[in-house]
Amino acid sequence: MERSEVAIRVVAPAAFTLVLFLVWELVCAVFTVPLTILPAPSDVFGALWQYRAPIIDNSWVTLWTTLAGFMIATVFGLGLGIAIGWHRAIYAGVYPVLVGFNSIPKVAVVPVLILWFGLGEVPAILTAFLISFFPIAVNVATGLATTEPELEDVLRALGASKLDIMRKVGIPRSLPYFFGSLKVAITLAFVGAVVSETVGANKGLGKLMLDAQASFQVPIVFAGLLVLAVLGIVLYAVTAIIEARFTGWAFRGGANR
Amino acid sequence: MSGSHLSLVKLQGISMAYGRGAAAVRAIEEVSLEIARGEFIAVVGPSGCGKSSLMKLISGLHPPLAGSLTVEDRPVVGPLKSVGMAFQNSNLLPWRSALENVLLPLEIVAPFRRGFNRNKNAYSKKAEELLESVGLAGFTRKYPWELSGGMQQRASICRALIHEPEILMLDEPFGALDAFTREELWCTLRDLQAARKVTVMLVTHDLREAVFLADTVYVMSNRPGRILKRCGVNLPRPRDLEVTYTQPFQDIVHELRGLIGGKH
Ligand SMILES: Nc1ncnc2c1ncn2[C@@H]1O[C@H](COP(=O)(O)OP(=O)(O)O)[C@@H](O)[C@H]1O
Numbered sequence: 001m002e003r004s005e006v007a008i009r010v011v012a013p014a015a016f017t018l019v020l021f022l023v024w025e026l027v028c029a030v031f032t033v034p035l036t037i038l039p040a041p042s043d044v045f046g047a048l049w050q051y052r053a054p055i056i057d058n059s060w061v062t063l064w065t066t067l068a069g070f071m072i073a074t075v076f077g078l079g080l081g082i083a084i085g086w087h088r089a090i091y092a093g094v095y096p097v098l099v100g101f102n103s104i105p106k107v108a109v110v111p112v113l114i115l116w117f118g119l120g121e122v123p124a125i126l127t128a129f130l131i132s133f134f135p136i137a138v139n140v141a142t143g144l145a146t147t148e149p150e151l152e153d154v155l156r157a158l159g160a161s162k163l164d165i166m167r168k169v170g171i172p173r174s175l176p177y178f179f180g181s182l183k184v185a186i187t188l189a190f191v192g193a194v195v196s197e198t199v200g201a202n203k204g205l206g207k208l209m210l211d212a213q214a215s216f217q218v219p220i221v222f223a224g225l226l227v228l229a230v231l232g233i234v235l236y237a238v239t240a241i242i243e244a245r246f247t248g249w250a251f252r253g254g255a256n257r
Numbered sequence: 258m259s260g261s262h263l264s265l266v267k268l269q270g271i272s273m274a275y276g277r278g279a280a281a282v283r284a285i286e287e288v289s290l291e292i293a294r295g296e297f298i299a300v301v302g303p304s305g306c307g308k309s310s311l312m313k314l315i316s317g318l319h320p321p322l323a324g325s326l327t328v329e330d331r332p333v334v335g336p337l338k339s340v341g342m343a344f345q346n347s348n349l350l351p352w353r354s355a356l357e358n359v360l361l362p363l364e365i366v367a368p369f370r371r372g373f374n375r376n377k378n379a380y381s382k383k384a385e386e387l388l389e390s391v392g393l394a395g396f397t398r399k400y401p402w403e404l405s406g407g408m409q410q411r412a413s414i415c416r417a418l419i420h421e422p423e424i425l426m427l428d429e430p431f432g433a434l435d436a437f438t439r440e441e442l443w444c445t446l447r448d449l450q451a452a453r454k455v456t457v458m459l460v461t462h463d464l465r466e467a468v469f470l471a472d473t474v475y476v477m478s479n480r481p482g483r484i485l486k487r488c489g490v491n492l493p494r495p496r497d498l499e500v501t502y503t504q505p506f507q508d509i510v511h512e513l514r515g516l517i518g519g520k521h
């Protein structure tokens with residue numbers, strides 16, 4: 001039982017990835033696809049190794065700008081979500097503005113940020129933040145809004161203040177929503193940082209890939225994509241583990257609501 | 258029966274509505290009743306007639322439109338702050354064990370919350386004893402999803418009682434349980450009330466439940482709810498489940514059934 005679990009969770013994805021690479025390699029060899037169109041995995045890994053120093057260097061920049069933006073989004077999103085969930089008037093006032101803001105493609109905001117803050121890490125951090133706070137705020141607000149009216153009556157009849165109800169019920173209840181939204185937010189923050197680097201930056205994976213593309217070094221572009229994918233998986237996995245650790249009750253008690 | 262010096266809750270000509278103006282929904286109309294200290298009353302009536310509203314009103318969670326409402330001779334202007342409530346849905350917090358759920362009111366009610374951390378051990382012991390008294394010994398550390406529906410309801414009633422409230426309000430607390438579990442819980446509630454002498458207001462649409470448990474049964478009309486009848490239940494206590502098969506018991510149930518109407 002324990003072993004079949006390992007087989008499914010570790011061996012299956014590893015095998016699938018391997019097969020994917022093999023097919024890719026085979027397709028490139030059989031159809032002799034030019035290197036400038038689609039490099040084979042062997043070329044990509046070759047480029048990855050050859051240019052490992054600049055790739056690691058730029059990955060760091062992308063990683064920490066993503067995390068910085070994500071941290072700000074977490075704090076801001078949590079605060080905003082609590083504010084929205086606190087009172088219907090705040091909800092009614094803020095929500096339409098938020099939806100409007102969220103529907104602006106963030107690529108369009110990057111030039112403005114560069115104009116204000118210049119080329120560098122700040123626009124990437126801010127883009128990561130702007131793109132990722134929304135799901136956090138919405139999820140926290142939803143969690144707060146789903147407190148059962150009867151439970152609220154029970155507590156109010158005991159003399160509980162609004163703050164008491166938030167502390168004892170609202171916030172614990174919204175934690176699974178909050179941690180669930182972190183998975184989405186970290187992925188978005190990552191996208192935001194890379195998009196910003198691609199529009200204009202002096203460092204980062206997005207910038208590296210842009211330069212490689214300009215000089216037709218397609219294997220480096222794909223090496224960059226590969227690193228992005230791996231980083232994305234790692235970031236997602238870390239937040240998923242955090243989620244499972246902190247909100248176990250929400251999964252185990254699933255049948256209970 | 259309830260002389261005014263004994264009466265804990267007094268409603269005189271109370272009306273209540275949800276919303277204002279033309280869109281207002283009248284829930285309760287001209288209700289007058291008295292609840293004596295230690296009395297067990299049951300309120301029965303057709304669905305939607307205003308039973309839950311009456312409960313909210315007496316707890317001070319919803320203001321009346323007209324009439325006077327006093328508890329211990331003081332007018333009620335806001336939540337009473339010492340009412341224990343339980344509903345059909347146990348509403349236990351899934352991230353807390355049964356024991357921690359029962360402790361919740363002590364973290365909120367004024368005299369207990371100040372010393373909560375200091376007295377946590379004593380409070381836990383008290384909560385454990387209460388849970389044991391309703392047959393939940395050995396389940397105090399379990400989480401709600403590990404308890405059956407009947408057990409959750411027992412824990413929910415313990416949560417409503419832990420702070421020794423003046424009034425216990427139960428809104429169809431056994432409505433979602435199977436018939437056997439329900440009768441077990443009747444006995445649990447009967448014993449709790451006998452031991453603690455707490456004043457109970459039970460809302461139910463089960464007439465047998467009302468007659469078995471209560472000293473006084475109030476029958477409400479269709480919305481807007483009025484009191485159609487006040488019916489004293491003079492069956493001797495302690496009552497055994499056997500009493501529900503006797504003629505006097507059946508007669509009372511039958512009479513109440515006739516008042517509620519509906520298609521037969
Ligand atoms: N929050 C509310 N807002 C508006 N109308 C309500 C609200 N709660 C209850 N009502 C209405 O008041 C009437 C009485 O409801 P309720 O007291 O819940 O009845 P019962 O508990 O007897 O089934 C119903 O017609 C219901 O639709």
Ligand SMILES: [Mg+2]
Nearest residue numbers: 308309310428
């Ligand atoms: Mg009701």
